[in-house]
Amino acid sequence: MASATVCVSYHFDAVSTWLWAFDAWDMPTRHSRGVYGADVGTPRLLDLHDEHDLPSTWCIPGHTIESFPAACEAIADAGHGIQHHGWTHRGPSSYESREAERADIERGIESIVALTGERPTGYASPAWDFSEHTLDILLELGFEWDSSVMAADFTPHYLRRGWRAPADAPYERGEPTDIVELPPSWERDDFPPFTYTWAGPHRMGYTDEEMIFRKWRDQFDWMCEHVDGGVYVLTLHPQVxxxxxxxxRLEELLEHMYSRDGVEFERMATVAKRFREQNPPEAQ
Ligand SMILES: [Zn+2]
Structure with missing residues (x-):
């Protein structure tokens, strides 16, 4: 039996996700979907985790922290990890300059420090978007881990910088940094299959829900059978x-996971720290 780790992560975007995507709808009817995440989804999820005594990691934009302080304080008070997800929920590659991107990340750090008293150690980029500057900015600001890049599915590794992707020459992967990557996947994210929008670029929703939960469970079972020390990152949104x-159904899935021998639920920061200790960056 292979040992395995589950990291349940919540991207608590609340209203912020509706301000920079899906035609940037500035309407209370659109905002309300995010308000639902703060007022309804988050308390339910905190109760679920409390009932089963399961840790989780909440990647929270500063916009959410300052818009819904009581919900965020409840997450912190319950002992869950709180990590960086931008101040806005704007994709890093959409900034007009490196300075503007860095300023947003610095503002997000300040929001988390005001909430928890500690700097975040990890970053999950909004919509898993990365600019050519993002990794360097994370290094400059002392981040220790990231969860945005999908070059592996269940295996932590060190992110590489200096990649080159010319269309008319081979891809160059670059050199490892000392930032640990805990790979997420669109295949383990609730937003694309479950959330309906009626503007581009996203229109999904009304999918076979049983099939999606089965897909998540199948990935977990395969990982446990085939990947020794695998790390399963599940990305969920309170409003979804x-x-x-x-x-x-989420409760059933979590019960299936923690009932299996050798499976631990952990905060992402804990997993990244252990990977770094067992695989020192200087030894890479
Ligand atoms: Zn998000």
Whole structure:
């Protein structure tokens, strides 16, 4: 039996996700989907984790921290990890300059420090978007780990910088940095299959929900059978997974996971720290 780790991560975007995507709708009806995440989804999820005594990691934009302070304080008070997800929820590659991108990340750090008293050690980029500057900015600001890059599925590794991707020459991967990557996946994210929008670039929703939960469970089972020390990062959004017809299925999935021998639930910061200790960057 291979040992395995589950990291349940919540991207608590709340209203922020509706301000920079999906035609940037500035309407209370659109905002309300994010307010639901703060007012309804988050308390339900905190109750679920409390009931089963499972740690989790919340990647929270500063916009959410300052818009919904009580919900964020409840997350912190419950002992869950709180990590960086931008101040806005704007994709890093959309900034007009390196300075503007860095200023947003610095502002997000300040919001988290004001909430928890500690700097975040990890970063998950909004919509897993990365600019040519993002990794260097994370290094400058002392981040220790990231969860945005999908070059592996269940295996932590060190992110590389200095990649080159000319269309008319081979791809160059670059050199390892000392930032640990805990790979997420669109295949383990609730937003694309479950959330309906009626503007580009995203229109999904009304999918076979049983099939999606089965896909997540199948990935977990395969990892446990085939990847020794695998790390399973599940990315969920309170405004999506907190809906009544999903939270029961999430509970079943979590029970399936923690009932298996050798499986631990951990905060992402804990997993990244252990990987760094067992695989020192200077030894790479
Ligand atoms: Zn997000």
């Amino acid at each position: 997974i907190g809906q009544a017809h999903r939270i029961g």
